[in-house]
Amino acid sequence: MKKPYVYVTRKIPAALLAPYKDDFTFNYWEREETSVPREELTKQIKKADALICMVGDAIDKSILEEANQLKIIANLAVGYDNIDLEAAKSKDIVVTNTPDVLTETTADLGFALLLATARRLMEANDYIRQGKWKEWSPYLLAGADVHQKTIGIVGMGRIGRALARRAQGFGMKIMYHNRSRNLVAESELGTTYASFSDLLKTADFVVSVVPLSSETENMFDSQAFQLMKKDALFINISRGGVVNEEALLQALQNGDIQAAGLDVFKEEPISKDHPLLQLPNVVALPHIGSASMETRTSMWNLSLENVAAVLRGSAPKTPVSQ
Ligand code: NAP
Numbered sequence: 001m002k003k004p005y006v007y008v009t010r011k012i013p014a015a016l017l018a019p020y021k022d023d024f025t026f027n028y029w030e031r032e033e034t035s036v037p038r039e040e041l042t043k044q045i046k047k048a049d050a051l052i053c054m055v056g057d058a059i060d061k062s063i064l065e066e067a068n069q070l071k072i073i074a075n076l077a078v079g080y081d082n083i084d085l086e087a088a089k090s091k092d093i094v095v096t097n098t099p100d101v102l103t104e105t106t107a108d109l110g111f112a113l114l115l116a117t118a119r120r121l122m123e124a125n126d127y128i129r130q131g132k133w134k135e136w137s138p139y140l141l142a143g144a145d146v147h148q149k150t151i152g153i154v155g156m157g158r159i160g161r162a163l164a165r166r167a168q169g170f171g172m173k174i175m176y177h178n179r180s181r182n183l184v185a186e187s188e189l190g191t192t193y194a195s196f197s198d199l200l201k202t203a204d205f206v207v208s209v210v211p212l213s214s215e216t217e218n219m220f221d222s223q224a225f226q227l228m229k230k231d232a233l234f235i236n237i238s239r240g241g242v243v244n245e246e247a248l249l250q251a252l253q254n255g256d257i258q259a260a261g262l263d264v265f266k267e268e269p270i271s272k273d274h275p276l277l278q279l280p281n282v283v284a285l286p287h288i289g290s291a292s293m294e295t296r297t298s299m300w301n302l303s304l305e306n307v308a309a310v311l312r313g314s315a316p317k318t319p320v321s322q
Contacts (some may be wrong), residue, residue: 003023004025005025005049005050006024006026006048006049006050006051007026007027007044007045007048007051008026008027009029009054010029011029011030011032012052013300016300016304020304020307020308023311024308024311041063042066045064046067047068049069049071049311050070050073051070051073052303053073054076054077055076055077055082055268055287057082058082061087064088064093065087067093071094071310071311072093072096072306072316073095074096074303075095075098076098076303077097077102077290077299078098078103078159079097079211079212079239080097081212081213081241083095094316094322095320096306096316096317096318096320097318098303099158102299103158103159104162106162106289107163108292109291110207110209110237110289111163113263113283113285114205114233114261115146117233117259117283118145118146118205118233119144119146120142120143120259121283122283123280124141127141147171148170148171149173150202150203150204151163151167151174151204151207152176152194152199152203152206152207153167153174153175153177153207154199154206154209154210155177155208155209156176156177156182156185156191156209159237160176160209161185165189173192174191175191175202175203176191176192176194177194196224201228202229203228203229203232204233205235206228206232207236208220208235208242211239212241216242218241218242220234220242220244222250225248225250226251228251228256228257230258233260235261235262236263236264238264240262240268245265245276248276249279252281261283263286264287265284306318
């Protein structure tokens with residue numbers, strides 16, 4: 001009997017495929033520097049039984065119309081805003097993601113980005129490498145303290161709670177905003193619930209960890225930045241789509257907020273000429289929230305487990321509700 005065909009949109013370590021090779025045929029896009037072109041993905045989707053895809057792969061209605069026997073789309077990410085869930089459901093295609101395995105790693109990066117932005121680490125690194133360090137002076141590259149300040153976490157889910165645990169270690173006051181209160185986070189982490197506007201008005205560090213959805217798209221707009229304190233820092237480790245980048249640019253240029261740390265952007269990869277990247281008070285990262293060697297392996301393994309389960313007729317471990 002013909003083995004089910006699994007297409008992967010990036011190079012996957014061969015060793016991870018070994019346990020599945022007897023049962024499934026794998027193929028993947030080999031060029032690491034570019035993502036799979038749309039025509040190639042369309043060709044592959046026509047014949048695939050399973051697809052492992054990721055951030056940057058638009059699995060929309062038109063491409064799903066080409067699927068003839070696709071049973072599962074396993075996204076190598078916890079966010080799944082790149083997939084048209086309704087279109088997948090209409091064709092009985094299961095969608096899975098990779099929650100939990102990336103939570104701590106993404107929170108590490110979120111907190112690192114917060115610290116780097118507050119203490120101006122990138123500017124300091126450039127300063128020394130460019131030979132500008134001539135002498136010590138009291139306010140040279142002076143940034144903002146992090147300890148004892150107030151962090152406002154927008155999206156107190158898995159990653160939000162992991163961030164709150166880190167903030168506790170810095171003696172921070174923790175506020176959060178969700179659509180619904182998270183009483184466990186409140187009692188276990190001593191966090192305080194706030195409306196979105198109260199959080200914006202109060203927090204020294206506003207951190208976005210909400211999924212991108214029709215509700216959260218552009219939720220950080222000019223009104224939101226106007227509400228924030230003038231010395232507040234904005235950190236985004238969720239998705240670029242939650243921010244109106246034009247409004248953020250203006251807020252940073254006008255001094256409405258102090259600085260921003262951004263791991264994600266509306267258009268990825270962002271152009272190096274983008275105005276946000278010309279500002280010294282922006283720390284920018286190329287969407288590396290969950291990018292540790294260990295976590296990437298765990299994400300691949302979870303995706304493979306999900307694919308194997310569905311192709312063998314069982315329930316996947318981490319389905320997305322469709
Ligand atoms: P999660 O556990 O589902 O948490 C999401 C939180 O957001 C929930 O507490 C949810 O609470 C809240 N939320 C959802 N919609 C909201 C809305 N309209 N307004 C206010 N709050 C809302 O997800 P997670 O695992 O923590 O991941 C969060 C996001 O981080 C992912 O979706 C992904 O986009 C992003 N991420 C980025 C990276 C990276 O590389 N930078 C890595 C991993 C994840 P309610 O339902 O009560 O509103």
